[in-house]
Amino acid sequence: MRDHEPHPGHPGRRLTTKEAAELLGVKPETVYAYVSRGQLSSRRAPGGRGSTFDAAEVEALARRNRRESAVSSGSGAELSVRTRITxxxxxxxxxxxxxxxxxxxxxxxxxxxxxxxxxxxxxxxxxxxxxxxxxxxxxxxxxxxxxxxxxxxxxxxxxxxxxxxxxxxxxxxxxxxxxxxxxxxxxxxxxxxxxxxxxxxxxxxxxxxxxxxxxxxxxxxxxxxxxxxxxxxxxxxxxxxxxxxxxxxxxxxxxxxxxxxxxxxxxxxxxxxxxxxxxxxxxxxxxxxxxxxxxxxxxxxxxxxxxxxxxxxxxxxxxxxxxxxxxxxxxxxxxxxxxxxxxxxxxxxxxxxxxxxxxxxxxxxxxxxxxxxxxxxxxxxxxxxxxxxxxxxxAERPLRMRPSGQYVGPKPPQPLPEAPVPVAD
Known part of the structure; x- marks a missing residue:
C-alpha cells in the first residue's frame, strides 16, 4: 500500500515494491538490486513493513531502461523502425x-x-x-x-x-x-x-x-x-x-x-x-x-x-x-x-x-x-x-530518431583542465 495518496501528478507520490516492479517490468528482488546499485532510493513503509519508492524516480528509471534497451548492443536489442516498404x-x-x-x-x-x-x-x-x-x-x-x-x-x-x-x-x-x-x-x-x-x-x-x-x-x-x-x-x-x-x-x-x-x-x-x-x-x-x-x-x-x-x-x-x-x-x-x-x-x-x-x-x-x-x-x-x-x-513525429547516449566517461564534477606550462627554450 502507499503511505499516502496524493494526486497522481504530485511529486511526492510513493509506490510499493510491487508497484515499482510492475512499472519497471522486473521482479521485486530486482527493484532492491537497483537500490543497492544506487539507481533507486527507498524509504521504509509506515509500520516497518517493506519499502516505498518515489514514483517520479521509478518512472525516470523505467524510461531510461527503455531507451537503453532500444539502442544498447550489449543487451542484444536493436533499434526497430516500423516500415511498409521492404x-x-x-x-x-x-x-x-x-x-x-x-x-x-x-x-x-x-x-x-x-x-x-x-x-x-x-x-x-x-x-x-x-x-x-x-x-x-x-x-x-x-x-x-x-x-x-x-x-x-x-x-x-x-x-x-x-x-x-x-x-x-x-x-x-x-x-x-x-x-x-x-x-x-x-x-x-x-x-x-x-x-x-x-x-x-x-x-x-x-x-x-x-x-x-x-x-x-x-x-x-x-x-x-x-x-x-x-x-x-x-x-x-x-x-x-x-x-x-x-x-x-x-x-x-x-x-x-x-x-x-x-x-x-x-x-x-x-x-x-x-x-x-x-x-x-x-x-x-x-x-x-x-x-x-x-x-x-x-x-x-x-x-x-x-x-x-x-x-x-x-x-x-x-x-x-x-x-x-x-x-x-x-x-x-x-x-x-x-x-x-x-x-x-x-x-x-x-x-x-x-x-x-x-x-x-x-x-x-x-x-x-x-x-x-x-x-x-x-x-x-x-x-x-x-x-x-x-x-x-x-509522416512520423519529428526528431524521433534520437537515441540517448549511455555516458561512460569520468563521473562529474571533474576539476577544470590545466593548461601545460610552456617550456623555455
Whole structure:
C-alpha cells in the first residue's frame, strides 16, 4: 500500500515494491538490486513493513531502461523502425508485399521505384531531368579531381541540384515525389560519360551504361543492368537507409537525406563492397585459380568480399537472380567460373554463399567496367529506396530518431583542465 495518496501528478507520490516492479517490468528482488546499485532510493513503509519508492524516480528509471534497451548492443536489442516498404523473410525479400525478384524480372527500375514510393504501378514510367539541374550538377562534378570516387561525385551532384531547386524545402508527398523523379536522372546525367557515342535518352539503365562502360550495350546487358537497379532499390534498414531516416527525422529536405545515404555507402562493408569483389575476381582470373588468391586474402587478415549476408542463411536472392541472367551472356562465363571457384574454395572451411556484391562484380568485370561501377549502380538504385524511407519518416513525429547516449566517461564534477606550462627554450 502507499503511505499516502496524493494526486497522481504530485511529486511526492510513493509506490510499493510491487508497484515499482510492475512499472519497471522486473521482479521485486530486482527493484532492491537497483537500490543497492544506487539507481533507486527507498524509504521504509509506515509500520516497518517493506519499502516505498518515489514514483517520479521509478518512472525516470523505467524510461531510461527503455531507451537503453532500444539502442544498447550489449543487451542484444536493436533499434526497430516500423516500415511498409521492404520485408526480408526466409531468404526472400518483398517490396510492399510483392516478391522483389519477380518485380525486377518483369518491370523496369523506374516502375519499381514508383511502386515502392506509392504502392501503385505506373507502366512505362520514365524519369527525366531538368536541363538547368543537370547543367549545375554536371559543372560541379566536372570540377572534382579525376580520381574522385562515384559516391563523392553523386553527393556533389545532389548538393548542386538542391541549390538549383528553390522548392526543396517543401516536404509534402507530391513535392518529394517530384524531386525524386528528377533527382535520380540528374545524378546519372551528372556523371562523366565513358562511352563516346552516349545519348542522354532512353531508359535510365541505357543512360547509366554510358557512364560505366566504353562498350556498346546489347539488349541483354541493358536488361541485366536494369534488373540489378530494381533488385537494389531497397533492403530494409541498411546502414545508409538508417542515415537517411535520421536526416528525414530532423526534416532535412530530400536532397540532403539522399546525401546522408551517399555518405554512408562509401564504407567497404556497404556500397563499396562490390568493388572489392570486382578486384578479387580480376585477381582470380589472372591467377587462373581461386586457391592462392583466397589464401593471400586470409593471410592478410581480410574477409573475402562477395560472400555471406547476415540476413540470409542461404544464397542472397538478389545474387541468384543476377547469376541466372549472367549465365545467358557468353562473355560473362569466365567471370562466372571465377566466382564459382571463389565460393567453392571458401566452402572447404566455411559455408558462405554468394551475395549480391559478387554477382555485381561478375557483371561489371565482364562488361569492361571499372571496379567502382558496382558502387555507382548501388548508389543510383538505392536512391529510390532512400526517397521512400524519407517519405515514411516525414509522416512520423519529428526528431524521433534520437537515441540517448549511455555516458561512460569520468563521473562529474571533474576539476577544470590545466593548461601545460610552456617550456623555455
Amino acid at each position: 520485408l526480408i523473410e526466409k531468404d526472400r525479400y518483398y517490396y510492399r508485399g510483392v516478391d522483389a525478384t519477380e518485380l525486377a524480372a518483369r518491370h523496369s527500375y523506374e516502375e519499381i521505384a514508383e511502386w515502392v514510393w506509392t504502392g501503385r504501378l505506373r507502366p512505362g514510367a520514365a524519369f527525366t531531368a531538368p536541363e538547368a539541374s543537370v547543367a549545375v550538377a554536371r559543372d560541379a562534378v566536372l570540377s572534382l579531381p579525376e580520381h574522385t570516387g562515384p559516391a563523392d561525385r553523386l553527393r556533389v551532384a545532389a548538393v548542386a541540384a538542391a541549390v538549383e531547386d528553390p522548392l526543396r524545402f517543401d516536404l509534402s508527398e507530391e513535392a518529394v515525389l517530384g524531386t525524386a523523379r528528377t533527382l535520380i536522372p540528374t545524378l546519372v546525367a551528372a556523371l562523366p560519360p565513358v562511352h563516346r557515342s552516349h545519348r542522354d535518352s532512353g531508359s535510365l539503365a541505357r543512360r547509366l551504361w554510358a557512364r560505366l562502360s566504353p562498350r556498346e550495350p546489347d539488349e541483354a546487358s541493358l536488361h541485366i543492368l536494369d534488373t540489378a537497379l530494381g533488385l537494389l532499390v531497397d533492403h530494409d534498414l541498411a546502414a545508409s537507409t538508417l542515415a537517411v531516416r535520421v536526416a528525414a527525422s530532423a526534416r532535412a529536405h530530400a536532397y540532403a537525406a539522399v546525401s546522408a545515404g551517399l555518405g554512408v555507402i562509401e564504407g567497404p562493408l556497404h556500397g563499396a563492397a562490390s568493388g572489392l569483389a570486382h578486384r578479387l575476381l580480376q585477381e582470380v582470373l589472372e591467377e587462373g585459380n581461386a586457391g592462392p588468391v583466397i589464401a593471400e586474402e586470409l593471410r592478410a587478415g581480410r574477409r573475402i568480399p562477395g560472400l555471406g549476408h547476415r540476413l540470409y542463411s542461404g544464397e542472397d536472392p538478389r545474387a541468384r537472380a543476377l547469376f541466372a541472367l549472367l549465365e545467358q551472356i557468353p562473355r560473362a562465363e569466365p567471370a562466372l567460373a571465377a566466382a564459382r571457384d571463389i565460393v567453392a574454395t571458401t566452402a572447404r572451411h566455411t559455408q558462405l554463399h554468394a551475395n549480391v556484391d559478387l554477382a555485381l562484380a561478375v557483371f561489371t568485370a565482364s562488361s569492361g567496367m571499372l571496379p567502382t561501377a558496382g558502387e555507382t549502380i548501388f548508389a543510383v538504385a538505392r536512391t529510390a529506396g532512400w526517397i521512400a524511407h524519407a517519405l515514411e519518416e516525414y
